[in-house]
Amino acid sequence: MGDRLKGRNAVITGAGRGIGRALALAMAQEGANIVVCDLGVEVDGTRELVSPADDVVKECEVLGVRAVSNYGDVSNFNDAEAMVRACVDSFGSIDILCNIAGIDKPKMIWNMSEEEWDLVVDVHLKGTFNLTRHASPFMREQRYGRIINCVSEAFMGGPSHLNYSAAKGGVATFTYGAAKELGKYSVTCNAFVPRASTRMFAEEVLVSLKKRVEAGIMPQEQVDEIEVDLLPPEYFVNFMVYLASEQAQDINGQVFLTTPGAIGLWSQPHVEVQYRRDAKEHGPWRFEEIDELLPKKVLIDYVNTAPPQPPKEK
Numbered sequence: 001m002g003d004r005l006k007g008r009n010a011v012i013t014g015a016g017r018g019i020g021r022a023l024a025l026a027m028a029q030e031g032a033n034i035v036v037c038d039l040g041v042e043v044d045g046t047r048e049l050v051s052p053a054d055d056v057v058k059e060c061e062v063l064g065v066r067a068v069s070n071y072g073d074v075s076n077f078n079d080a081e082a083m084v085r086a087c088v089d090s091f092g093s094i095d096i097l098c099n100i101a102g103i104d105k106p107k108m109i110w111n112m113s114e115e116e117w118d119l120v121v122d123v124h125l126k127g128t129f130n131l132t133r134h135a136s137p138f139m140r141e142q143r144y145g146r147i148i149n150c151v152s153e154a155f156m157g158g159p160s161h162l163n164y165s166a167a168k169g170g171v172a173t174f175t176y177g178a179a180k181e182l183g184k185y186s187v188t189c190n191a192f193v194p195r196a197s198t199r200m201f202a203e204e205v206l207v208s209l210k211k212r213v214e215a216g217i218m219p220q221e222q223v224d225e226i227e228v229d230l231l232p233p234e235y236f237v238n239f240m241v242y243l244a245s246e247q248a249q250d251i252n253g254q255v256f257l258t259t260p261g262a263i264g265l266w267s268q269p270h271v272e273v274q275y276r277r278d279a280k281e282h283g284p285w286r287f288e289e290i291d292e293l294l295p296k297k298v299l300i301d302y303v304n305t306a307p308p309q310p311p312k313e314k
């Protein structure tokens, strides 16, 4: 047992299994007290009979720290407040917040229902907002905090689950912005993009990646690269422990790739190519002008990644 997080108190959502559980145990191993938050749902969000949170609480206690369960739903604003309150009331403060809870409900956009969109966006994006909204006043007041959000490679526009991809993109943008708002109060906000052999990956993601390869919307090499990294999350959760430690005070507003075999950093959103002219002199952009300048000045070396294809023969 180490003491890198000794005296720190953490709320970890989705901590009943998978990445959240591994993270809870790694933080407990370093001395943090933990609120283990888990609603207990299947990968598609269907409610299970019991939450796995209590088992993880026992595992944390064996490591010599204090831990409490919370069975709330991160997408519910009031439940999120109760998770933060449980930490402050039980342990005296909230120093670390890890937004890990997640579900996946893949469908092509033309088949996705409004409910399927709302459910997934609510858990990932609204859930991250809800918890951060309730934790940040405490962190700001005490001038210390570590917020760690969970993104996915899907945030780059992964097809066949745009509810999930767009929500994760929202979490990345949320991370960039929250870091700017909270940094001056010594509260950092970073995100990580994992690859791990969890229930979600085995039951859902791998199956849908293989379907994407079959449908020609993802190259096999991309899946091969991901499969190499499919080991338990215990291989990389020390990276989040590092981000949660005092040593990481100056690391803020970053989205990291964290897999068993790799640590990387995403570039910040920026305008890559820009063509400027004096708008007052030239007036509004004209259709012909756009047609002329786009290939020469802006879409340089551009390749359409999803060109039209002839319909498949039935």
Ligand SMILES: NC(=O)c1ccc[n+]([C@@H]2O[C@H](COP(=O)([O-])OP(=O)(O)OC[C@H]3O[C@@H](n4cnc5c(N)ncnc54)[C@H](O)[C@@H]3O)[C@@H](O)[C@H]2O)c1
Pocket (backbone or CB within 6 Å): 013, 014, 015, 016, 017, 018, 019, 020, 037, 038, 039, 040, 041, 042, 043, 052, 072, 073, 074, 075, 100, 101, 102, 103, 123, 150, 151, 152, 153, 193, 194, 195, 196, 197, 198, 199, 200, 201
């Ligand atoms: N496993 C991977 O390779 C991978 C890749 C990219 C992103 N992620 C992300 O990592 C996070 C954890 O995924 P995992 O692979 O450990 O999945 P998992 O299914 O093993 O665990 C997710 C946990 O979150 C809980 N949960 C779901 N909705 C909740 C809600 N509304 N309120 C409270 N708890 C809720 C579930 O009950 C479950 O215990 C997710 O955000 C996921 O999108 C995972």
